Amino acid sequence: MSPGQRIALYPGSFDPVTNGHLDIARRATRIFGEVIVGVLRNSGKAPLFSAEERAALFEESVREAGIHSIRVEAFEGLLVDFAARCGASVVVRGLRAISDFEYELQLAVMNRRLRPELETMFLTPGEDVGFISSRLVREIARFGGDVSGLVPPAAARALARRCGDSGPGSTR
């Protein structure tokens, strides 16, 4: 099967989607026939946005950016089980720096142990967005900083709405 016929799954928390995530998703659509963005519902972390909100923001951002062949779905449970339900044979993850590597390697090896036929592929984001993380974006937004250029417009609007009233010092 050629890459163009394969379905790739791009999973993550996406709390919220950043320009780095969008860059990886766009790169994946250039390689694979279909890309499914899997938004994790049962994260151990307490998310700023619900899974439905995170999925809707990713969907809106993809539409605004004019990226095609992407479907966004929230999922819970094991990634390998969701991949099987989607018919995905590849998991795509973004690798920004060496600091990402240890966790990503662990994840890839564990997923391979659980489902040997599922391959993980790492894509590197463009250097202009390679330093962005959702955690830092949330922190900047909480304290009223400017997140434009770091996240798609839809996410910037949602962050302004969510963090606008809480002000500095909020634990949200």
Ligand code: PNS
């Ligand atoms: O954006 P994140 O938080 O780095 O994404 C992590 C994610 C969603 C890829 C990972 O937590 C995951 O796959 N969770 C689903 C549960 C699972 O399969 N856990 C075992 C992995 S070996």
